[in-house]
């Protein structure tokens with residue numbers, strides 16, 4: 001077939017044009033050839049919450065999947081990305097809370113020791 005963007009000849013089963021890099025598949029991604037005999041429903045783009053959960057518990061994996069699936073499986077990629085994003089926000093908030101608590105106690109300690117010193121002097 002020919003690329004609908006640049007008009008150059010490309011392989012029939014390719015999803016992306018090797019010349020201009022644009023998405024050329026007309027009837028969705030062909031999952032059967034990529035997965036080579038795997039019965040897994042890879043050709044269907046789904047927004048299963050499981051992808052979000054996966055992205056949440058493994059933000060790095062979620063981020064990679066988001067980047068890999070961004071073009072072929074936008075719904076899935078979005079779920080993975082969303083899960084990873086929520087995980088990052090939760091982790092950052094968690095670390096921030098610990099740091100704030102640590103600063104609070106350190107400050108409290110300094111005030112306490114300063115008070116002790118003034119009492120001694």
Ligand SMILES: [Zn+2]
Nearest residue numbers: 003006017020
């Ligand atoms: Zn092209």
